[in-house]
Amino acid sequence: MGSELAMTRTVIVGAGAAGLTCAKQLRQLDETRAITVLDKDRDVPYERPPLSKALSGTGAVSGGTEELKGAGIDVVFGTALGANVRDRLLHTSGGDLSYDELVLAPGSRPHRPAWVSDEVHALHSLQDSRRLRQAVAAASSAVVVGGGFVGAELAASLVSAGVQTTFVFREDALFRNRLGEAASDLLNRLHTDAGVTLIPNGTVADVHAGQPAHIHLTDGTTLRADLVVAGIGSHPDTAWLSDSGLLADDATIRTDACLHTSASGVMAAGDSVSWIGFDGSVMRSAHWTTARSHGRHIAVDLAAGTRTPFLEPPYFWSMQHGSLLQGIGHVDPQISDIEVTAGSGPKPGLLARYLVDGELVGAVAINHPQGFMAARADVEQHAASTPIR
Numbered sequence: 204m205g206s207e208l209a210m211t212r213t214v215i216v217g218a219g220a221a222g223l224t225c226a227k228q229l230r231q232l233d234e235t236r237a238i239t240v241l242d243k244d245r246d247v248p249y250e251r252p253p254l255s256k257a258l259s260g261t262g263a264v265s266g267g268t269e270e271l272k273g274a275g276i277d278v279v280f281g282t283a284l285g286a287n288v289r290d291r292l293l294h295t296s297g298g299d300l301s302y303d304e305l306v307l308a309p310g311s312r313p314h315r316p317a318w319v320s321d322e323v324h325a326l327h328s329l330q331d332s333r334r335l336r337q338a339v340a341a342a343s344s345a346v347v348v349g350g351g352f353v354g355a356e357l358a359a360s361l362v363s364a365g366v367q368t369t370f371v372f373r374e375d376a377l378f379r380n381r382l383g384e385a386a387s388d389l390l391n392r393l394h395t396d397a398g399v400t401l402i403p404n405g406t407v408a409d410v411h412a413g414q415p416a417h418i419h420l421t422d423g424t425t426l427r428a429d430l431v432v433a434g435i436g437s438h439p440d441t442a443w444l445s446d447s448g449l450l451a452d453d454a455t456i457r458t459d460a461c462l463h464t465s466a467s468g469v470m471a472a473g474d475s476v477s478w479i480g481f482d483g484s485v486m487r488s489a490h491w492t493t494a495r496s497h498g499r500h501i502a503v504d505l506a507a508g509t510r511t512p513f514l515e516p517p518y519f520w521s522m523q524h525g526s527l528l529q530g531i532g533h534v535d536p537q538i539s540d541i542e543v544t545a546g547s548g549p550k551p552g553l554l555a556r557y558l559v560d561g562e563l564v565g566a567v568a569i570n571h572p573q574g575f576m577a578a579r580a581d582v583e584q585h586a587a588s589t590p591i592r
């Protein structure tokens with residue numbers, strides 16, 4: 204009984220990429236501690252590669268309650284309602300959970316404008332993915348709303364499936380505000396060459412359900428389509444932490460460079476987190492690759508009883524129209540020194556290198572794997588050798 208009383212209790216909120224990676228890695232490193240995962244999803248816990256890849260069949264899921272139970276990890280289905288960080292209690296819809304260590308990985312919720320209804324598809328859960336795949340099979344035309352990676356991958360998947368696709372987004376050009384002019388211009392060309400109709404500076408005013416649906420834009424344009432998909436971004440699922448003192452002004456969970464919050468024994472991982480990055484800037488990443496890296500880092504620290512900085516530069520990738528987009532580190536079009544090199548392969552490509560004070564802090568490549576490999580190594584070396592300011 205004494206060993207049971209002394210057993211460390213780790214509670215993980217969220218069963219997405221960050222939460223599940225943390226739980227599995229922690230169990231591999233520590234066979235004795237009690238690990239509990241709180242999952243709000245109606246499906247069994249699963250790791251989610253971007254569900255926008257599901258239309259091409261690459262969105263396979265892994266995980267599951269039996270696998271976690273077999274590893275000695277408890278799964279509790281329910282919703283987090285609040286955290287008493289002083290008394291180390293997590294309030295949930297199923298009752299309170301006491302903890303010694305709390306890992307917050309709640310993920311995000313999709314934005315839902317007033318025009319989003321049951322007839323408009325979103326893509327945030329496994330259930331959403333199943334429903335969309337069924338709808339695509341019966342559709343000949345589609346309108347995708349939202350200019351991020353989810354929207355772009357959906358548009359690419361739909362047009363490759365033979366669906367006439369229109370892509371509506373608010374920016375002047377796809378990804379210009381995220382990646383810069385050169386990468387944006389090439390990605391826009393890839394979409395138009397593949398047959399996607401792009402409508403930049405587009406804002407939806409209303410959607411009238413039907414066959415076809417009528418999509419009314421604020422400039423008076425009316426689009427008609429069998430299928431309407433909203434890929435318009437998300438926000439941190441952190442409202443339940445509003446009284447905890449752990450949130451930044453943008454509703455993300457603010458941590459230090461080690462992914463620790465201001466509360467003792469509370470860490471955070473995934474796309475609801477903003478942390479001090481390798482170059483001293485505040486970073487946030489909505490990509491599952493970083494979520495998994497966060498989860499692994501926290502698990503290693505918890506198992507070893509250490510507190511080390513997370514120095515891994517954020518990495519992301521996206522496949523659109525058979526072209527591979529990759530990014531690493533601090534990618535910001537506001538950086539004044541951006542070097543762009545054209546690709547030399549059979550497909551249109553480029554490598555953009557983002558430099559600050561002569562140091563390479565980030566890179567983006569499209570169909571330029573060798574150039575990206577070298578740039579990634581340089582960014583990672585710089586990150587590992589740069590003291591966090």
